[in-house]
Amino acid sequence: MDHNKAPLLSDLHTNAASSRAGRWRTSPQSAGDYLYAGVQSKEVGHSVTPPGANGEGRADAYIPLAHERSRAHGLGSGDIPDFASPNTSLLRSELEANHFLFQHAAPVMETLYGQIANTHSMVLLTSASGMILHSLGDNDFLEKAQRVALTPGMDWSERGKGTNAVGTALTEGEALTVHGDQHYLEANHFLTCSCAPIYDPHGQVIGALDVSGDRRGYHQHTLALVRMSAQMIENHMFAGVFPRAIRLHFHARPEFLGTLVEGIAAFTPDGRFLSANRSAQFQLGLPFNALKAHTFSSLFGLPISSLVEESWGGLPTPQQFCMHNGVSVWCRAQLEREPTWAAPRSSAGTAATRPSASPAVRKPRFSSLQYLDTGDAQVSAVIRKLRLLSGRDIPIMILGETGTGKDLLAQAVHSDSERRGGPFVSVNCASIPDTLIEAELFGYEEGAFTGARKKGSPGKILQASGGTLFLDEIGDMPKHLQARLLRVLQERKVSPLGSGKEIDVDLAVISATHKNPKSMILAGDFREDLYYRLNGLVVKLPALRDRTDFDFVMRRLIDSLCEGNDPVAISGDVVDMFHRYHWPGNFRQLHNLLRTAVVMVGEDRLIERGHLPDDFLEEVGFEDVRDVILQAQAVDRLSLAQNHDAPASLQFIGSNESSSPVQSLQDLALQAMAQSLREHKGNISAVAKALGISRNTIYRKKHLLPPGLLD
């Protein structure tokens, strides 16, 4: 038989999708499986555990096939192996060629040897061709080993020695044990050998790690040790190979991050797959070659920029991602070096005034739930709920003032869902004239009405089939169309205007409104049945003024607006003003304001009061006065409650103190807040109620209040 045709075990596996022979038998049910799978034994056979007892019948299959290949190589089992002295010049050139492997393997071999010392065995490193490059071993066994040529420079390929752990593991691409008489050559029957192939970060077998010993000293844990050590070598090699890569470390259980069994995958700064270690391949359920066609976002459903954003600036906390196969894993990202487009993450508070550390050329903004989860507790809770519903096609209704990011959130839900490959079709029910909305939504046949386009139009609902339909400003949908929409949602069929036929549609529906749907129902403007059809989950986005991550989102917006120019900082005065303002237009307003300011800043790259529009400054000024009046009222309420003769603020204004009344009123208001906080033991809602001010006003004054009152 031609040895090239000699069968591999992997040939027998119908779902062996990998170039790494025989490795991919099944996809993981859970990434946690790898905790065990990564170290499990593939024992060919020995006298303690009978061949085949270790699952899948594979052990039985190795030996006959390997023996068949050995015969095909022209070997006879009784042959005396070639124990001639090793060819030193060949060894030298093989060592040079395998310098990278040797460098990473040598320290691991030492550690492994430490584990097996005094067990009459030795540790061997071989090249991909099966030549022994390095050996460490017990003296008593070494002598015997030398007799069977377990020394550097000797060839242990299947072609040279027939079935043996090194040769067979390299041929099958699988870790395995060959025990006693399972060696093809009788001369090797006194051995027990466990070997794992070593893969380089490009997915190629570059060598093998082996523990060989006297068969009487067999221990069933040896293969697991060898396998783990090979993985250790592979993980070491991984680190320095992709200098500009983004490295992702992941595992189903966060406590396994940073351990030997974590998955490691590398991506280019624009998200292309570079490499993955064994655990990563196992967890992703794809072999190396199949992964090459993937990107970070096709595997993790997120743009790589959001990962950079999350992980930049120190040791990031692990984040939970859902992989393409539905398995959820904890991830930590490491940047080998800052990609030119990475925007540094700033923290909340004063850091918001800091400019980026380097020119921030960001990729276009992406939409994903992860991207939007920037630290505000209410937003995080919304995102948590949406993640739980992901993939269930439960209708979602997003509430929130104008500009709070309802549209962006809907896009994020879509791009994190299994429908992300399908269309995301947005219809703004408020911006389409009543007369056209029906045609726009349901489509029309050619000539269905005057002004209709020549060839007709499929309509937004049909366009969204296979993806997500986003009905923005659903509260503005004309009532007569609400019934029609309800029918589409119930029956999942659409009938274009002027056509008698009904077409099946398959879509997820997200709706949004800045209005209060319940009040609209009460007022008779919104059909209750449609509301209940749309509100599988209702989530509310907070107003910008109420967000506790204001500083972070502001900083991120500024960074994205700098777009490759020098970074821009923002003065403390402006930040304070932003904190005081109530932002009726929310993100949209902040975005517009900052866009102008970033263009207007001079060479000192600092946004100051003068870079803000006059009407905005006027409004802030008005709000400041209103704030003072509110605070004065709060003080008065408190003093009246304490039976003072006259309201404290009025008493004060009537006195002849020289300091500014505005400043002093603020002090009084602060005192009132502090006192009330003490009385209500820090319960902000109770204080807000008692003083007649918003909770947010209290939060905004946090930095001016005595420490410990508001923690």
Ligand SMILES: Nc1ncnc2c1ncn2[C@@H]1O[C@H](COP(=O)(O)OP(=O)(O)OP(=O)(O)O)[C@@H](O)[C@H]1O
């Ligand atoms: N979390 C965020 N970070 C930065 N920008 C945001 C964020 N959310 C929204 N934006 C920006 O604010 C603007 C308004 O967002 P979006 O259209 O999603 O709001 P909306 O609530 O749907 O508004 P409307 O109710 O008026 O339709 C967009 O430019 C969007 O990119």
